Amino acid sequence: MHEMALAESVLEIVAEAARRNGATQVRSVRLAIGRLSHVEPDALRFAFDVVTRNGIAQGARLEILATDGAAWCMQCSDTVPLARFGDACPRCGSYQLQVSGGDELRVQDIEIV
Numbered sequence: 151m152h153e154m155a156l157a158e159s160v161l162e163i164v165a166e167a168a169r170r171n172g173a174t175q176v177r178s179v180r181l182a183i184g185r186l187s188h189v190e191p192d193a194l195r196f197a198f199d200v201v202t203r204n205g206i207a208q209g210a211r212l213e214i215l216a217t218d219g220a221a222w223c224m225q226c227s228d229t230v231p232l233a234r235f236g237d238a239c240p241r242c243g244s245y246q247l248q249v250s251g252g253d254e255l256r257v258q259d260i261e262i263v
């Protein structure tokens with residue numbers, strides 16, 4: 151279950167940012183997750199609850215935003231949106247696509263006290 155490792159690295163980023171800002175508590179965390187990242191939001195929520203127990207981010211609300219994937223279409227010579235791996239280009243229907251984004255996970259912002 152790689153969501154547990156992800157939740158731990160998210161917590162590290164969040165705790166570090168909170169410390170830098172002299173915060174005593176993290177109220178909420180907003181994550182941007184690419185639709186192509188294979189991250190299961192429910193599993194990530196569960197893992198986040200587990201790793202934040204008894205720490206600075208205990209009880210923090212986790213908000214998950216799904217960001218669109220992107221691919222380079224060789225037919226269109228352009229970047230096109232991609233919802234899923236294996237999908238065709240939404241413009242020309244070509245499968246000659248190179249995924250160029252949408253598999254990332256990023257801490258968008260955090261709310262601290």
Ligand SMILES: [Zn+2]
Nearest residue numbers: 223226239242
């Ligand atoms: Zn295309």
